[in-house]
Amino acid sequence: MIPPLLMGAIIYACLITILSIGFTLTYLTAKIPNFAHGTYAGIGIYVSYTISKIMGLSPYIGMPLAFLLGGAISVAIFLLVIGVLQRMGGGAIVLTISTLAIQIFLTASLNIYAFWLREVYKTYSMMFMLKEFDFYIGGYPGVFPVTLALCVVTVIVLHYMLTRTKIGVAMRATAEDPELASVLGINIYRVQLFSWFLTGGMACLAGAFLPMWFQSNPTTGAAIITSIMAGSLLGGFENVYGAIIGGFGVGFSEILLTYWLQGTIGTWIGEYRPLIPMFFLIAILLLEPRGLQGVYERLLATKTGERLIRMFSRGRGV
Amino acid sequence: MIELIGSLAGEITGEARLIVDIAMFFGLLVIVAMALNFQYGNAGVPNMGCAVQVIVGAFTVSAITMRLTFWIVESAGIKLLPYYSDFDWVYNNQINVHVLVNPYLKEHPMVAISLLLFSMAVALVLGAFIGWLMSLPAIRLKATYLMIVLITMADTSQIFGRNIPQISGGTLGVFVPNVFAWYPGDRGVITAVITLAIGLVAFFIFRTMLNSPYGRLMRAIRENEVTVASVGKNVVGIRRNILVFASGITALAGVLNAFYFSFVVEANYQRAWWTYWPWLMLILGGPGNNAGTFLGCALVVAMRRIIIYYKWFFDQYFFFPISYFEDILLGTLLIVVMIFRPSGLIPEKLLYIPGVPYGRLVREEVKVDWRKAPRARAAGEKPRWMFWKR
Numbered sequence: 001m002i003p004p005l006l007m008g009a010i011i012y013a014c015l016i017t018i019l020s021i022g023f024t025l026t027y028l029t030a031k032i033p034n035f036a037h038g039t040y041a042g043i044g045i046y047v048s049y050t051i052s053k054i055m056g057l058s059p060y061i062g063m064p065l066a067f068l069l070g071g072a073i074s075v076a077i078f079l080l081v082i083g084v085l086q087r088m089g090g091g092a093i094v095l096t097i098s099t100l101a102i103q104i105f106l107t108a109s110l111n112i113y114a115f116w117l118r119e120v121y122k123t124y125s126m127m128f129m130l131k132e133f134d135f136y137i138g139g140y141p142g143v144f145p146v147t148l149a150l151c152v153v154t155v156i157v158l159h160y161m162l163t164r165t166k167i168g169v170a171m172r173a174t175a176e177d178p179e180l181a182s183v184l185g186i187n188i189y190r191v192q193l194f195s196w197f198l199t200g201g202m203a204c205l206a207g208a209f210l211p212m213w214f215q216s217n218p219t220t221g222a223a224i225i226t227s228i229m230a231g232s233l234l235g236g237f238e239n240v241y242g243a244i245i246g247g248f249g250v251g252f253s254e255i256l257l258t259y260w261l262q263g264t265i266g267t268w269i270g271e272y273r274p275l276i277p278m279f280f281l282i283a284i285l286l287l288e289p290r291g292l293q294g295v296y297e298r299l300l301a302t303k304t305g306e307r308l309i310r311m312f313s314r315g316r317g318v
Numbered sequence: 319m320i321e322l323i324g325s326l327a328g329e330i331t332g333e334a335r336l337i338v339d340i341a342m343f344f345g346l347l348v349i350v351a352m353a354l355n356f357q358y359g360n361a362g363v364p365n366m367g368c369a370v371q372v373i374v375g376a377f378t379v380s381a382i383t384m385r386l387t388f389w390i391v392e393s394a395g396i397k398l399l400p401y402y403s404d405f406d407w408v409y410n411n412q413i414n415v416h417v418l419v420n421p422y423l424k425e426h427p428m429v430a431i432s433l434l435l436f437s438m439a440v441a442l443v444l445g446a447f448i449g450w451l452m453s454l455p456a457i458r459l460k461a462t463y464l465m466i467v468l469i470t471m472a473d474t475s476q477i478f479g480r481n482i483p484q485i486s487g488g489t490l491g492v493f494v495p496n497v498f499a500w501y502p503g504d505r506g507v508i509t510a511v512i513t514l515a516i517g518l519v520a521f522f523i524f525r526t527m528l529n530s531p532y533g534r535l536m537r538a539i540r541e542n543e544v545t546v547a548s549v550g551k552n553v554v555g556i557r558r559n560i561l562v563f564a565s566g567i568t569a570l571a572g573v574l575n576a577f578y579f580s581f582v583v584e585a586n587y588q589r590a591w592w593t594y595w596p597w598l599m600l601i602l603g604g605p606g607n608n609a610g611t612f613l614g615c616a617l618v619v620a621m622r623r624i625i626i627y628y629k630w631f632f633d634q635y636f637f638f639p640i641s642y643f644e645d646i647l648l649g650t651l652l653i654v655v656m657i658f659r660p661s662g663l664i665p666e667k668l669l670y671i672p673g674v675p676y677g678r679l680v681r682e683e684v685k686v687d688w689r690k691a692p693r694a695r696a697a698g699e700k701p702r703w704m705f706w707k708r
Contacts, residue, residue: 033462035469081653088660093364096465097597100366101652104590108645115638226470233466271481278474285455285463 005259007144011213013251014151015041018206019224020231020247021158022199024240027232028175029195030082032095036103038228040070040200042110042221044207049216052133054121059133059212060146066208067201074200077102078193103222110218126218130211143212150209154202155244162240171195175238223274227254230277233284236293245292250280330504338506340623342578345513348615349520349571350592351599352608353564356524359605359666360533361560362540364461367452367468369592370475371565373584374448375441375572377479379494380486380582383437387495388414390429391422404483408490415493427500434497434512437573445569449562457558472589479584491583494576509578516574520567521608528608536560590645595622598652604662613663618648 019041026034044066051062081098090098117125135142161168173181174191182188210216231250235242254276261269288294299305330338350368357363392398398418399410423430452471456463479486486492501508527533538546539553547553576582595618603614625632625644632640655662 033466081657084657088657090656090660093358093362093461093465094601094656094660096364096462097601098653098656100469100594100597101649104594104645105649108642108649111642112638112646115642119637223473226473229466229470233463268481272477274477275474278470281467281470282455285459285467289456289459289463 001139002144005255007140008213009252009255011144011147011209012255013248014147015206015209016224016227016231016251016254017151017244017247018154018202019228020235020243020250021154021240022202022206023228023232024235024237024243025171025195026199028238028240029171029192030086030095032082032092032099033229034199035096035099035225036077036106037199037203038223038225039103039106039110039221040074040203041207041210041224042107042218043070043073044204044209045211045216045220046110046113046218047204048130048208048211049125049128050117052130053123053125053128054117058135059130059208060142063205063208067205070204070207071197071201073106073204074196075193077200078196082196083189083192103225107219107222110221114218127215128211128217129213129215131213134212141212143209147209150205158240167191167194226274226281227251227277230280230284233281234291236291239291239293242291242293242296250277253280330506335506336623336627338504338510339627340620342506342510342513343619343623344616345510345517346571346575346578347596347599347619348517348612349513349574350568350596351603351611351615352517352520352524353568354596354600355605355608355611356528356567357560357564359600359607359611360528360540361536361557362461362543363557363561364465365468365561365564366465366593366597367471368568368596369472369587369589370452370468371445371448371568372572372575372592373472373475373479373587374445375569375574376576376582376587377485377572378441378444378569379437379573379576380492381484382440383433384415384492384494386436387419387423387433390433391419394422396422408483408487408492411487411492415495419495420499423495423497424499430495430497430500433495434577438516438570441569441573442566445572446562446566448569449565450558452565453558453561457561458554469589469593472593476584476587476589479587486582486584489583489585491581491585493581496580497577505580506578509574513574513578516570520570523567525608595648598648600662601652602655602662604664604666606666607664610662610664610666621648 019037022040023034023037026032026037047062047066047069048059051057051065052059081102082095085095085098114125117123131141137145162172163169170181170186170191171194173184173186174188178188181191207221210220214220227250228247231247232243233246234250235244235246254273257276258270258273284291290297300309350372354365354368357365388398388401396418398414400406401410401414423433452468456467480489482488483490496505498505498508528536535546535551535556539551539556543553572587575586579586599614599618600611601614602617603612604610622644625640629640632643636643
């Protein structure tokens with residue numbers, strides 16, 4: 001039996017991993033950090049709430065809906081705001097400020113939606129958990145295997161997509177050099193549209209699992225953006241595979257480190273939990289601004305790294 | 319306005335209160351927005367941590383000035399209730415400040431004024447120090463990294479205020495001494511006048527700096543930092559100096575805000591208010607010139623205060639708190655301005671020296687949009703509104 005604390009840490013880490021991958025993908029294709037990324041998760045939270053508390057169904061039924069809704073909102077944001085500003089030649093700072101405005105807009109909309117639910121259905125929709133709507137497999141709550149599976153499947157599908165399919169290769173080419181990619185005949189606009197749909201859907205889907213284990217409110221999505229950015233930065237900020245490791249590391253350590261510190265220093269330290277991703281962020285920027293990718297590249301440049309490359313590429317003709 | 323300032327001993331009510339409120343918040347936010355214009359509009363340093371510097375100013379008042387006031391009052395022979403432990407600090411605060419300290423300050427105007435000046439000086443130093451700390455991780459890196467670090471710091475500073483009651487009374491907040499107790503009229507009026515005066519001084523300081531060679535250097539960094547570095551300027555050092563200097567000025571707004579409310583609580587210094595609204599003012603008015611900053615600040619402040627003032631009226635028609643509607647309104651406004659007036663309501667005037675033939679010196683920059691190029695070649699021109707076929 002896995003202790004509930006470890007289970008919570010793994011669930012949180014899986015969700016942060018998915019969110020970090022999406023954040024990194026957005027950064028790669030649009031070259032901006034999307035501060036509204038965490039708020040997509042907030043939308044997912046309320047999809048789950050609506051499906052389970054209001055309609056009385058299992059929240060798992062709402063997962064495809066969450067994916068589609070998040071994707072649709074993300075695409076709408078791209079079409080109406082980001083894409084227009086990009087075409088006008090707005091710089092990275094202007095685009096980032098616009099994502100901040102979108103974040104404030106979406107958070108306010110979620111708050112209004114929560115008030116509307118309270119007004120119409122007379123339910124308490126400001127601070128809730130949906131544990132009672134979960135199913136159980138052999139004593140484990142269903143959210144644990146499902147999130148773990150979702151995380152693994154996302155990583156595998158993403159890897160397959162980025163390396164084997166045409167759209168994935170086009171995405172990588174766009175990330176590397178948009179001008180060169182467009183010379184080769186890739187429609188960058190369509191690639192960006194696809195990546196925004198994918199990231200928005202993934203973020204909303206991850207958010208839909210959050211209230212199954214953690215207490216959620218309309219601003220949860222805006223609050224976890226620090227963890228998402230820390231995960232993305234730990235992975236190198238420009239590397240999807242780094243974001244997998246970074247997101248999992250930050251999410252996992254955020255919960256376990258808080259628990260450990262509470263045991264060693266005192267329970268009061270639990271209030272300072274949001275400082276842990278902040279600490280990661282600053283430590284990464286001070287020590288190695290390119291995160292794990294930078295460490296990896298530095299390792300490859302040494303003698304040991306060369307030996308490792310030779311070891312792993314034997315028989316592949318690289 | 320003259321009647322308002324001269325309204326000694328008179329209660330200010332109704333519309334006059336709204337005018338005082340708008341003047342006060344205009345003064346506060348114009349300091350923040352001008353400092354932001356100094357950083358982003360002129361030097362290209364995207365400071366998204368204005369809230370941190372403002373909160374430092376407010377915490378200076380609640381944690382340092384208040385202890386100093388208590389010490390002065392106690393050494394003058396007035397017995398205060400104990401305020402050393404966390405509990406006493408918060409629960410005896412109201413009696414200490416309102417009953418024991420404020421009457422003393424009312425009789426000693428010089429002490430009160432020197433306390434105000436002291437807290438502004440300390441806030442200037444502490445704000446500059448925080449600016450230096452914030453610049454440490456990411457000032458060398460790309461602007462994106464700097465934005466990420468600064469925006470997360472705003473939330474962290476609130477966490478400290480919330481969990482250490484000795485700073486600002488935790489979630490309950492603390493009352494701070496009324497340094498305008500000697501003024502016979504309404505406290506709001508004198509605070510607003512002093513804030514506007516400080517804003518004016520800040521305006522002249524910023525204007526002088528922007529018109530100096532250093533200001534031209536800042537704009538050169540904004541335009542192309544590689545060129546500036548190639549002629550031997552220390553770009554990172556200049557960016558850090560700008561952040562540190564503007565942080566100090568921003569902290570003054572926190573001090574004045576604390577004295578206006580006579581109350582400090584961390585929840586008043588949210589990222590959305592003190593970072594996002596100044597950015598909105600800057601983008602709305604037009605980054606790069608102070609006139610635009612003034613205009614944007616006046617528009618946004620007037621809109622927000624009028625919505626808050628007539629809250630009872632709007633609340634009849636909405637089932638949710640009006641502040642969320644305000645968020646939606648102002649969020650939409652920012653995006654609309656960005657799309658339809660990218661250079662703001664008052665665009666920046668470029669430096670013009672009479673007698674120099676700019677037309678011959680500077681050719682119009684031909685910009686090829688490579689993202690558009692293949693589309694245009696493949697499909698010819700399409701109507702603008704058919705965005706799904708782009």
